[in-house]
Amino acid sequence: MNQTAPIKRKRGRPPKASSAEYRDTRQELITAGLAVLTEKGYSYTGIDEILRKAGVPKGSFYHYFDNKESFGRILIEAYGRYFAGKLDRWFRDSSLSPLQRLGAFVEDAKAGMEKFEFRRGCLIGNLGQEMTALPDAFRALLQDVFRDWERRTAEVLREAQQAGEIAAHTQCDQMAHFFWIGWEGAVLRAKLDQSPQPLDQFTEGFLSLLQGN
Amino acid sequence: MNQTAPIKRKRGRPPKASSAEYRDTRQELITAGLAVLTEKGYSYTGIDEILRKAGVPKGSFYHYFDNKESFGRILIEAYGRYFAGKLDRWFRDSSLSPLQRLGAFVEDAKAGMEKFEFRRGCLIGNLGQEMTALPDAFRALLQDVFRDWERRTAEVLREAQQAGEIAAHTQCDQMAHFFWIGWEGAVLRAKLDQSPQPLDQFTEGFLSLLQGN
DNA sequence: TATAAATTAGACCGATCGTCTATTTAATGA
DNA sequence: TCATTAAATAGACGATCGGTCTAATTTATA
Numbered sequence: 001m002n003q004t005a006p007i008k009r010k011r012g013r014p015p016k017a018s019s020a021e022y023r024d025t026r027q028e029l030i031t032a033g034l035a036v037l038t039e040k041g042y043s044y045t046g047i048d049e050i051l052r053k054a055g056v057p058k059g060s061f062y063h064y065f066d067n068k069e070s071f072g073r074i075l076i077e078a079y080g081r082y083f084a085g086k087l088d089r090w091f092r093d094s095s096l097s098p099l100q101r102l103g104a105f106v107e108d109a110k111a112g113m114e115k116f117e118f119r120r121g122c123l124i125g126n127l128g129q130e131m132t133a134l135p136d137a138f139r140a141l142l143q144d145v146f147r148d149w150e151r152r153t154a155e156v157l158r159e160a161q162q163a164g165e166i167a168a169h170t171q172c173d174q175m176a177h178f179f180w181i182g183w184e185g186a187v188l189r190a191k192l193d194q195s196p197q198p199l200d201q202f203t204e205g206f207l208s209l210l211q212g213n
Numbered sequence: 214m215n216q217t218a219p220i221k222r223k224r225g226r227p228p229k230a231s232s233a234e235y236r237d238t239r240q241e242l243i244t245a246g247l248a249v250l251t252e253k254g255y256s257y258t259g260i261d262e263i264l265r266k267a268g269v270p271k272g273s274f275y276h277y278f279d280n281k282e283s284f285g286r287i288l289i290e291a292y293g294r295y296f297a298g299k300l301d302r303w304f305r306d307s308s309l310s311p312l313q314r315l316g317a318f319v320e321d322a323k324a325g326m327e328k329f330e331f332r333r334g335c336l337i338g339n340l341g342q343e344m345t346a347l348p349d350a351f352r353a354l355l356q357d358v359f360r361d362w363e364r365r366t367a368e369v370l371r372e373a374q375q376a377g378e379i380a381a382h383t384q385c386d387q388m389a390h391f392f393w394i395g396w397e398g399a400v401l402r403a404k405l406d407q408s409p410q411p412l413d414q415f416t417e418g419f420l421s422l423l424q425g426n
Numbered sequence: 427t428a429t430a431a432a433t434t435a436g437a438c439c440g441a442t443c444g445t446c447t448a449t450t451t452a453a454t455g456a
Numbered sequence: 457t458c459a460t461t462a463a464a465t466a467g468a469c470g471a472t473c474g475g476t477c478t479a480a481t482t483t484a485t486a
Contacts (some may be wrong), residue, residue, distance in 0.1 A: 011450045011465045026462085044256035046443060059446095059465045068444065119345045125398075128217035129342045132332045133253040133342040142405055178418045181411050183397025185338075191353055192341040198394050205391045209422040224434045224481045238433085259473060270435050272477095281474065 022105045026064045028054045033075050034082075038120040042072055043133040069135045072127075076138065079123040080145035087149060091156040098160035099207070102153075106203045113187070118194040125184040150176045157210075166210050179206055239266045239277045247286050251333040255285055256346040282348045285340075289351065292336040293358035299319035300362060304369040312420070315366075319416045323409045326400070331407040338397040363389045370423075379423050392419055 032054035036045050047068060051058055065071040090096075090105040113120065124145050127138060154176035160166045182202050189198035245267035249258050260281055264271055278284040301308075303318040326333065337358050340347060344355070367389035373379045399415035 040256070041254075041343055043253070044343070044346055046453095048442070057465055057467085058444095059448095059467070062445070063464060121342065125401060126342060127399050129334065129339060130254055130257070131405050133257055139405065146402075146405075174414070175418075178414055181402050181415050182395035182398045182418075184401055185395045188338060188342050188397055188401070189394050191357075192344050192359075193351065201387070201391055202394050205388075205395075205422055209418055212425065260475085261473080270434055270436075271475095272436070275476075276433060 025054075025056055025060055029056060029061065029064060029071075030075065030078055032056075033071060034079060035120070036124065037072075037075060038079075038123045038126065039116075041126040041130050042138075043130050048072075056129065066145045069137070072135070072138065073141060075123065076145065077128065080141075080148060081141055083124075083145075084148055084152065086098075087152045091107075091152060097165060098156050098163055099165045099210075101156055103203070103207075106199065110199050113199070114196060118191050118196075121187045121191045122184060125187055129188075146180055150180050153179055167212060169212065175210060178209075201204070235290065238269055238273055240267060241262050242274065242277060242284075243288065243291055244341075245269075246284060247292060247335070247336065250285075250288060251292075251336045251339065252329075254339040254343050255351075260284075282350070285348070285351065286354060288336065289340065289354045289358065293354075293361060296337075296358075297361055300365045304365060310378060311369050311376055312378045312423075314369055315373075316416070316420075319412065323412050326403055326412070327409060331404050331409075332402045334400045335397060338400055341397070342401075359393055363393050366392055373423075380425060383423065388423060393423075395419065 026125070029050065032050045036050055036053060047061055048058070051061060061071075086108065087105060088129055090101050090108060091098075093101055093104065096104060126140050127134060128142050131139060133144075150173070154172045157166065157170065157172035161168060161170060161172065182205075186198045188203035190196060242425065245263045249263055249266060249406045261271070262273055264274060274284075278287070299321065300318060303321060305315050306314055306317065309317060337355050340351060341355050344352060363386075370379065370383070370385035370388055374381060374383060374385065395415050395418075399411045402411035403409060
């Protein structure tokens with residue numbers, strides 16, 4: 001996010017000593033790309049805007065990436081991994097009960113949206129919505145990410161079951177699927193309303209569905 | 214949708230007799246605009262694409278509308294009205310119980326998505342997601358539409374309450390809000406998965422939340 | 427019959443899109 | 457040490473965007 005040093009970007013092959021710079025430009029493009037695409041999606045976003053944000057000249061982009069589509073694929077995978085890590089961080093926190101872990105994730109996600117004044121949403125949700133305008137190859141990637149997140153969520157629900165927090169007959173896989181269907185809607189609405197309220201409202205409903213109010 | 218007659222579009226002032234044609238071009242632009250924007254959203258869609266789809270030359274667009282933003286506002290309002298009518302049609306069908314009316318709406322919406330092979334979603338949801346890339350004036354319009362749909366939905370829930378289909382302590386306004394938060398997520402996911410399954414999954418969860426299993 | 431109103435035709439502008447070639451700099455191998 | 461190659465940036469390129477504008481055409485109106 002922050003430019004730790006005002007690195008001079010120079011033409012030509014970089015000196016080997018500072019080989020840190022080699023990866024830097026590429027990583028800065030990915031970071032800037034995620035920032036912009038979580039806000040505005042893929043189709044409408046121009047490469048120029050990402051380059052401007054990263055302070056990288058246009059020629060560099062096509063040195064590090066084949067084209068916009070390839071860049072998009074890399075962003076989807078990077079975001080999927082990033083978010084899976086975030087899920088794990090909370091879902092494996094044994095100092096909390098399984099349902100509390102779910103609640104802790106929600107609070108974290110809320111804070112994440114608030115931090116950017118609800119301008120940034122979920123990359124996967126954004127791209128899912130504009131799927132008809134996207135390269136076909138994106139569909140399977142986006143579906144894979146959801147499958148992964150749902151698998152992790154189902155796992156924490158099964159732990160809640162074992163801990164007796166939710167009924168034994170609860171169908172955890174289906175509930176995890178339901179969560180991610182509705183959660184993306186809540187993120188969308190939070191962006192529209194510029195408020196965490198939809199995230200809370202959906203979470204409350206989901207928890208009360210889990211516990212059979 | 215279908216061109217009922219192969220109307221010849223002519224230059225010059227139209228004859229007064231067929232004053233139907235006066236509104237025709239304007240209406241065809243709106244229809245084509247809705248078709249494209251429910252698929253791809255606002256920002257990435259060019260006016261040219263809408264004109265091509267409607268078979269209308271560019272000069273006509275700026276005769277009927279001030280600019281793209283104004284056109285967008287008109288589409289939001291048109292879609293809001295269109296969908297409110299669809300809601301009313303089902304929610305006021307007294308041959309069905311209140312909860313059955315909700316289910317009938319869901320079936321109708323599912324059929325609507327299937328008809329276009331899950332390429333078209335909800336205009337309001339689409340625009341909500343890309344809000345950061347939209348004219349500021351759109352925000353309030355989109356929120357108004359959701360408020361309107363939620364009001365109509367809360368009404369049918371209250372009727373379900375009176376009919377004893379759901380508990381008396383159910384907070385109908387909140388439940389209607391929950392429905393529309395999650396429903397938009399389900400539409401998004403149905404588009405990604407090209408399947409009605411997410412719509413069914415969300416509806417099943419919502420109904421079971423309502424009935425407090 | 428002259429003028430005004432309504433509509434379409436399509437050229438045009440500056441900006442921006444994604445892509446590609448040329449240039450510059452440093453590492454490498456003989 | 458010097459030619460060659462690898463790594464990176466610079467910026468041109470044609471296509472297309474939203475938006476505007478003038479001209480052309482047709483009918484209504486007075």
